[in-house]
Amino acid sequence: MRYWWVNHSQTFDHEVGKGYVWCPKRKKNGAQNHFYETLREIQQGDLVFSYANSHLQAVGVAKLPC
16 A cells, blocks of 8 residues: 545545546646656555645545556
8 A cells, every 4th residue: 555645726625525636647838747647656545645725634545546
């Protein structure tokens, strides 16, 4: 089992409420982002710590691999 820290912005309520972590494939300028690519490594059973609005808001367990 691995541990993941996810910084959410405007999408926190929707993501956690619907039970998923969303990240774009690219930045707005089309460049790759190391953090987005790393989230693709999430596997079933991994813990995900969700940080938003200056606080740890939720801890989840991945049900499926990315």
